[in-house]
Amino acid sequence: MTASPAPLTPAVLNILLSLADQERHGYGIMQEVQKMTGEQVLMGPGTLYGTLKRMLEAGLIEESEERPDLALDDERRRYYRITPTGRFALAEEIQRMQHLVAAAQAKRIPNPGQP
Amino acid sequence: MENPASQTHIQRSERWYACVLSLYPKAHQAVYKQPMLQLFHDLNREAAQRSGMQGLKKIWRRTALDLLISLPVEYLDLIAKGDPMNNRPKLLNIIILTGIPLWLGLVILAVNPHFIGKLFEPSAAQPWGWVMVGAALICCLAAFFVQRKASFMVTPSGAAPVGKKALLVSSTLFLVLPAILLVLLGPAVMLVLLR
Numbered sequence: 001m002t003a004s005p006a007p008l009t010p011a012v013l014n015i016l017l018s019l020a021d022q023e024r025h026g027y028g029i030m031q032e033v034q035k036m037t038g039e040q041v042l043m044g045p046g047t048l049y050g051t052l053k054r055m056l057e058a059g060l061i062e063e064s065e066e067r068p069d070l071a072l073d074d075e076r077r078r079y080y081r082i083t084p085t086g087r088f089a090l091a092e093e094i095q096r097m098q099h100l101v102a103a104a105q106a107k108r109i110p111n112p113g114q115p
Numbered sequence: 116m117e118n119p120a121s122q123t124h125i126q127r128s129e130r131w132y133a134c135v136l137s138l139y140p141k142a143h144q145a146v147y148k149q150p151m152l153q154l155f156h157d158l159n160r161e162a163a164q165r166s167g168m169q170g171l172k173k174i175w176r177r178t179a180l181d182l183l184i185s186l187p188v189e190y191l192d193l194i195a196k197g198d199p200m201n202n203r204p205k206l207l208n209i210i211i212l213t214g215i216p217l218w219l220g221l222v223i224l225a226v227n228p229h230f231i232g233k234l235f236e237p238s239a240a241q242p243w244g245w246v247m248v249g250a251a252l253i254c255c256l257a258a259f260f261v262q263r264k265a266s267f268m269v270t271p272s273g274a275a276p277v278g279k280k281a282l283l284v285s286s287t288l289f290l291v292l293p294a295i296l297l298v299l300l301g302p303a304v305m306l307v308l309l310r
Contacts, residue, residue, distance in 0.1 A: 026150050027157040044181020045151040045158075046139070050188055053147065078150050
């Protein structure tokens with residue numbers, strides 16, 4: 001059995017989640033992350049592209065050559081998609097979080113807003 | 116929308132961001148400058164459409180925080196992995212990146228009356244703070260030119276004819292000078308703090 005990988009940073013987790021269903025460009029990733037987190041996570045361009053660079057190096061994502069529709073899209077945009085390694089890392093992280101949630105529920109930790 | 120942003124404001128904002136992007140390491144700029152500009156352009160337009168000038172201000176507050184976080188991260192990355200854009204010795208990068216916080220620390224000490232009271236507060240009567248700020252600025256500018264010269268003159272084989280000189284000047288500007296000032300200032304600061 002291989003050792004479980006280190007926990008993902010919040011930025012990496014959010015980006016992987018945003019790419020789980022389709023490939024996106026930087027702005028698309030940012031919008032999806034904002035939507036998923038209810039605007040709780042607002043990444044700037046520096047953080048986003050720095051994280052994407054390190055994720056590319058780690059093989060979690062890859063650049064996509066495909067363009068959904070060149071007529072509608074800017075050629076300068078770079079599209080990214082999740083790799084099998086990225087999908088595996090994401091699944092591991094979600095499982096880790098599920099274990100944490102189960103442990104918190106077992107300890108009867110209330111949800112915020114609940115008495 | 117109370118205060119709509121004009122096209123000029125939006126374009127000016129994007130031009131400023133393009134300038135700010137040149138602070139990132141060259142290797143990072145080579146790959147990500149265009150997509151980052153494109154992303155900022157998208158964010159800017161959306162914010163201006165949604166909330167006018169307030170939106171642009173919000174984007175800049177967010178961008179300033181983003182720069183504070185991502186710039187050091189990219190430079191640390193550069194130290195760890197080396198700079199693929201030129202053969203500048205890693206040691207030079209380390210010296211400069213160690214020196215910048217030292218100088219910044221000194222400047223903060225020099226201008227912050229909370230730490231050193233009236234002793235080094237910049238004023239006409241006590242010019243030490245201004246001297247320090249001026250010295251830091253001159254050193255940063257000098258080091259910037261040394262850097263440019265060093266990176267131009269490094270040979271493709273990696274042997275740097277001016278490497279040693281650049282290392283000497285950089286370490287003097289960025290490590291020796293601030294270290295001397297810290298040694299000189301340290302006891303004074305401690306005395307004032309203990310007073």
